[in-house]
Amino acid sequence: MNAVIADRKSRKFRDIENFDLNESNQYFLLPFRFHRVTADKEIIVNEVGDYLILPNGTFEKIVKRQINKQIDAELYGDLIANFFISEEAIPPLIDVLATRYRTKKLFLNYFTGLHIFVISLRCEHTCHYCQVSRVTENKDMFDMSISNIDKGIDIMFKSPNSHLTMEFQGGEALLAFDNIKYAVEKAERIANELGKGLTKVICTNLAIVTEEILEYCKEHKILISTSLDGPQYVHDKNRHKPHASSYELAVKGIELSRKVLGHDQVSALMTTTKLSLDYPIEIVDEYFNLGFQGIFLRNISPYGFALKNDKSKYETEKFLSFYKKALDRILEYNFNGNYFTEDLARIFLTKILTPFNVGFVDLQSPAGLINGVIVFNYDGAVYATDESRMLAEEQDFTFKLGTLNDKYNDLFFGKKAQEISQIWANEGLTGCSECAFQQYCGADPVHNHATQGDMYGYRPTSDFCQKNMEIIRYLIELMESDVRIKKIFERWAKTATH
Ligand code: SF4
Known part of the structure; x- marks a missing residue:
C-alpha cells in the first residue's frame, strides 16, 4: 500500500501554463507526417497522400496546438479541409476520408493480374548484367514444357482478377515462339469461355524477330516490350551479342514492330549500368529521337548476379545524380512543347497529385508481389516476383512459393505467402x-x-529508401520552384490515370 501512495505522489500534473486553454486553439490532430523538403520548406502529408507545403517550423506549431483559428485563418482552414486537424474528435466527414483511403488501395480489390511465364531460359545475347543468359540449343532443359504451360494457365485463370496479363519472358522469349503460340491460343480460348480480359506481352530483345512473328502478334493483339539501354555505344556495351550489334537489331526490330503492329504497341525499357551513368542526356535523346513518348530511368537491381559484376555496381548517389540530369533534359523537351515523360516520376506524381494509386509492383503497399504479380519459371518453380527467380538462379530460394504442381491456395495463401505478408505493408x-x-x-x-539479408529491412541504410525518398523530395522541390514544372507534372499524372 505504501508503495502505491509513493508512486501516486511522484506522478505530478504539469503547471497550468503547459495547457493552452484558449478555445480557438482547441483542435484534434488527425494522422499525418512531415518531412523537410528544402532549407526553408517542409511538407505535411495525411493518410491519403494529400499534402501541404509550409514554412519550416509550422509542423511543430500544429502539433503544439499553436495554430490559431482567427489569426492563422487560412492555414487553419487548409488543415481542416485536408484532414490534418479536426474540431471534433471524429471529424464529421470521416466517411469521405475512408472513401479516399479505399480509392488509394483499390488495387487490392483485384488480386493477381500479372502472370509472368519464363518461357525459355535460352538466349543468344550475353548481357553483362544478366544472370539468365544461356546460349544453348538444349530446348528440353531450358524451355518451359507444354505440361508446365498448361499448369501455369490453369493457375492463372483461378485468379479472381477479371483482367489478366500474360507476359512471356526469357532468356529470349522468341526462341520458344512455338510454345508462346500454344500458350496464347489456349489462354485466349479459356478467357473467352470465362469472359475475362487478357493482355498478352512478349518481352524480347527483338534480335530474331521476323515479319511473320509480328503478323502473328498483330492477329492475336500481342504487345512487344523490348530493351534499349541508350545510344549504340552504351547499348552494345551493356547488351553484348556475339558477332553482331544488339543496338542495330533492336532499332530495326522496333521499326518493323511499329510498322506491323502500330506505333504504340511497342515499348522499351532501359537499365542503368555504371557505363550509362555518364550519358544521361544522350540516353534521353535516344528515346526521344526514336519517337518514344517517355523513358523509364531504371537503376540496376543491386543484387544477385549484377552485384558480382563490377560493370554494374554503383552507389545510389551516382544514380540520383544521373537521374536528375536526365530529368532536366526531359523537362527541356516539355518546355519546348513536347509531351515526353519520365515514368518513375509519373508513378510518384500520380500518387502525389491525384486521388488514385498506380499498380506498380515495386511501389505498392501492400507490396505487389503475389497479390499483383506471380512468376512461373521454365522449370515449373513458382516465384513471388521476377527478382525472386533471379535470386533463385543464385541458389537463394527464399521467395519460391512452390511449384506448378501445387494447389492455388497453397501458392497464394500458403505458409510462405503468409510469412511474406507479415512485412509487405x-x-x-x-x-x-x-x-x-x-x-x-x-x-x-x-x-x-537481397540487399540487407532480411525481408523486413533497415531503412537508414536502404538504397531503396534513399532513392525513393530523394526522388520524391526532388519532384516536390521542382514543383514548388517553377509553376511551369508543376503544370507539366500535373499533365503527366493526369494522363497516367487514363
Ligand atoms: S522506404 Fe523510405 S521513403 Fe519509402 S516509405 Fe519507407 S522510409 Fe519512406
Whole structure:
C-alpha cells in the first residue's frame, strides 16, 4: 500500500501554463507526417497522400496546438479541409476520408493480374548484367514444357482478377515462339469461355524477330516490350551479342514492330549500368529521337548476379545524380512543347497529385508481389516476383512459393505467402511507418532480403529508401520552384490515370 501512495505522489500534473486553454486553439490532430523538403520548406502529408507545403517550423506549431483559428485563418482552414486537424474528435466527414483511403488501395480489390511465364531460359545475347543468359540449343532443359504451360494457365485463370496479363519472358522469349503460340491460343480460348480480359506481352530483345512473328502478334493483339539501354555505344556495351550489334537489331526490330503492329504497341525499357551513368542526356535523346513518348530511368537491381559484376555496381548517389540530369533534359523537351515523360516520376506524381494509386509492383503497399504479380519459371518453380527467380538462379530460394504442381491456395495463401505478408505493408515497417512519403512509396521485401539479408529491412541504410525518398523530395522541390514544372507534372499524372 505504501508503495502505491509513493508512486501516486511522484506522478505530478504539469503547471497550468503547459495547457493552452484558449478555445480557438482547441483542435484534434488527425494522422499525418512531415518531412523537410528544402532549407526553408517542409511538407505535411495525411493518410491519403494529400499534402501541404509550409514554412519550416509550422509542423511543430500544429502539433503544439499553436495554430490559431482567427489569426492563422487560412492555414487553419487548409488543415481542416485536408484532414490534418479536426474540431471534433471524429471529424464529421470521416466517411469521405475512408472513401479516399479505399480509392488509394483499390488495387487490392483485384488480386493477381500479372502472370509472368519464363518461357525459355535460352538466349543468344550475353548481357553483362544478366544472370539468365544461356546460349544453348538444349530446348528440353531450358524451355518451359507444354505440361508446365498448361499448369501455369490453369493457375492463372483461378485468379479472381477479371483482367489478366500474360507476359512471356526469357532468356529470349522468341526462341520458344512455338510454345508462346500454344500458350496464347489456349489462354485466349479459356478467357473467352470465362469472359475475362487478357493482355498478352512478349518481352524480347527483338534480335530474331521476323515479319511473320509480328503478323502473328498483330492477329492475336500481342504487345512487344523490348530493351534499349541508350545510344549504340552504351547499348552494345551493356547488351553484348556475339558477332553482331544488339543496338542495330533492336532499332530495326522496333521499326518493323511499329510498322506491323502500330506505333504504340511497342515499348522499351532501359537499365542503368555504371557505363550509362555518364550519358544521361544522350540516353534521353535516344528515346526521344526514336519517337518514344517517355523513358523509364531504371537503376540496376543491386543484387544477385549484377552485384558480382563490377560493370554494374554503383552507389545510389551516382544514380540520383544521373537521374536528375536526365530529368532536366526531359523537362527541356516539355518546355519546348513536347509531351515526353519520365515514368518513375509519373508513378510518384500520380500518387502525389491525384486521388488514385498506380499498380506498380515495386511501389505498392501492400507490396505487389503475389497479390499483383506471380512468376512461373521454365522449370515449373513458382516465384513471388521476377527478382525472386533471379535470386533463385543464385541458389537463394527464399521467395519460391512452390511449384506448378501445387494447389492455388497453397501458392497464394500458403505458409510462405503468409510469412511474406507479415512485412509487405510499409505502414507497419519501422522507418516507413513515420515517413511522410509512405503513401507515395511502397514496400519491397525481396529487395530488403537481397540487399540487407532480411525481408523486413533497415531503412537508414536502404538504397531503396534513399532513392525513393530523394526522388520524391526532388519532384516536390521542382514543383514548388517553377509553376511551369508543376503544370507539366500535373499533365503527366493526369494522363497516367487514363
Ligand atoms: S522506404 Fe523510405 S521513403 Fe519509402 S516509405 Fe519507407 S522510409 Fe519512406
